[in-house]
Amino acid sequence: MTPEQLSDVIVSALQRLVDEGRLSLPDGVPAQVRVERPKVKEHGDYATNIALQLAKKAGLNPRDFATDLAAVLAEHDGVSAAEVAGPGFLNLRVAADAQGQVAAHVLEAGADYGRSGLYAGQRVNLEFVSANPTGPIHIGGVRWAAVGDSLGRLLTFAGADVTREYYFNDHGAQIDRFARSLLASARGQDAPEDGYGGQYIHEIAADVVAKHPDVASLPDAEATELLRAEGVELMFAEIKASLHDFGVDFDVYFHENDLHASGAVDRAIARLDELGKMYEKDGARWLRTSDYGDDKDRVVVKSDGQPAYISGDLAYYLDKRERGFDRCLIMLGADHHGYVSRMMAMCAAFGDEPGVNLELLIGQMVNLLRDGQPLRMSKRNGTVISLEDLVGAIGVDAARYALARYSTDSPIDLDLDLWASTTNDNPVYYVQYAHARLSSILRNAADLGVDHGLDRFDPGLLEHEKEGELLRALASFPEVASRAAELREPHRVARYLERTAAAFHAFYAVCRVLPQGDEEATDVHRARLVLVDATRQVVANGLGLLGVSAPERM
Template structure:
């Protein structure tokens, strides 16, 4: 029995009690939850439903709790129910009800942990979106790992998700990038405010190889070639490095395309219709202060040029007109100032930003070698890139390390720690369980032990304390996935997997799975093999949500 199934039993019991007592059933919630007590001696699960309802229906909490406990005691799979404090219900399951979960997990396979909690939501999830002026740096790598994991979580809970990379291929940064390439091709110094580093010389050489005539062109024409060809080459490199990192996007959206299709003008027309645009000093302004911004924002300068903010407006409107009900933006640590203006902008379009807009701000990440952070600077050419990170610790460790911590906290990734084959390396600790459970399965086959027919599975035999502890941990997985998706917090999955790994190790150390020597294979061995395989299923499913492999051997 999963916590969700037990919660349904508790709610069903409440409906029965309310009917018997003639209480107002409209006071009952559509759903309830049960939680694991901090102290295992207090039972397997606890419910506060009696406390929540007593005041609403004018009943003494303990009296209502007693009625619920009596009703629950009749339910299949419940061993006992005790009343604690002012009206808490402490519930214990019988071994069979707890143990049957192992079969349910193995049967569900990759689907275990998935739900329809967010079914019907259509979400645009934009992340990384670094300017195509250099390799993906370690900060972008963090968003790649976290963003991809959030996308996986949202899909696992039923949401319709479109992942997107916004290509900033318009504006002065691209002009500087093109000028830097041209200078490198001519053997000239990097322009002021330009981009340096070995990758600039490499891309410049590739452009010249593609277009040998480029160095004979006038400066403006040559720079136009380097702009177009250089951005295309840089994007190819970004796509390749992200693809090797296990991150694919549904859409690569071009900022320049917004300009070419006239979408900035379209957005301006929509904003004018909403009544929040004014013309002053030869420029066009959006009165974002109408919705709490600290100042109004220029959409079009007095010289006729569009601003970056105008492109932001057009891009948001494009997402909404593609049918996305919520636009999630994942921005870097230096973008806190964007939150107010973006929320105000959504309101200027007539939207409720609390519903249609979500902005996540990530914090810095450092790669640490020998206790010293490696500093990065794209323009100085000392970028700590995604490839550098992967070369240092590998894809699995990099993705796990980046997703393991709340994205709003800065982190240091210690190369020595994340390459260590010991229990203090979190990804090794979890993947070791994946490998050990697979190894148990192989060894079981060698001695003739199989799980047997599902109908012959005897879950009541899984009554050891450590078996119960492991089963309770496995039962929590669907709720962890749902919460992680709703809160956009994949680190919850990582921390859960580490706790699950600990529970499995304690089970493995205390409960013999394989028969010794000539020992006869028993139903208990088979039941424990079900539990072993259920653990591998959950470990693999959880790691997959983080984009990390579940190895069969280590």
């Protein structure tokens, strides 16, 4: 029995009390009841405080309410015990056969086990990474690549129609510095003082020179423009290839320059004008963002007639909404905290709801350690650690898992020696090894000719304490996946997988799954094989949400 199924049982029990006139709920019976694993496992399989929540409305003492509800619940075939604790908590124990049905439910659902309709019918635009095309993706962007792609998988798993979008910053001062750096390299000169260094600049410049041998001798303006166009294209192709190799692909690559070339900026300003949100002052045009929580109004068009930086944000947000997206999620680096209030004010100025139509996620820094010491430099980039550096050190799976394993609210220190190791101290190895071990058990069962089809499955045989713990872990996966999507926290899935792997190893240590020697396979063996198969499926589903492989052999 999953928590969702137990919730339905409790709702039905409440409705029975109402129908029999033993309970009065002016607001009606709730559609669902939250059940949780108790902190002390001796208290039962699940617990709920629904009596404490509803007692006042029902005009009852919470403990009396809980006692009446417990009596009805105890009559249900799937509930072996319902006990009142404290001021009105209910501790519930699920019957072995009802609990064991979870394994069958997992196998029937397969790769869809855990899917929900939480965001059914909603179109979500998820923008992440969006690194400037002036160099390889640095470690901060790599964190968003892992977390963003995992979040996209989670939102899709929760029913959303997700579009992954990369905002290609090909307009502005950073591109000018990039082009001038390439020109300096092409001419054998030192990089400009405000330019970009690193071996990659020389590699790109050399590629352009090979294609256009006379570029270095062209007039500055002509050479710079050629290097800008060719260099940005080469750099962006490398970025896309690196992300693809990391398992991250985007549905849309949106060019910032298109906003200015297409007139989208003017259209956004005109829309805000129509809404009465713009005014003129000191020769400039301003947006009334202070009316919506910003610390001051923002200049949209400067006194010289040039668009201010926020003008692109206005145009881009409006473009997304006009493309039909209900939710626009943007993942930003730690240096963008001051950006949040103006963006939310911009959202409200368009008549939308901040936090719903527009949501900004801020990620903290990543530090890499080797031999206990921080890594500061990349040989190729000259300044920062890149995606290639990380993958080269620990591999794609470990890198994705490590970066998605922690809350984005917190900076993280990644010990490369740990994440490259093949020991149980390495979290991704621990989880992947569990999947490989589960797969091995199933292969061995097939070699022995032991069938574990659901037509011969007796869930009531899974009555060992460790079997129950593993079944409850499997039962909680749908809620974990939904909460991870709802809270934008993929790390919940990683931590869940580690707990489930631990529950499996504890089960396997005391519950013999396969017959030994000339022993005949029993229904207990078959039931445990169903549990093993279900566990393998859930671990694979969870790893898939993180974009990490589920190896069958290690």
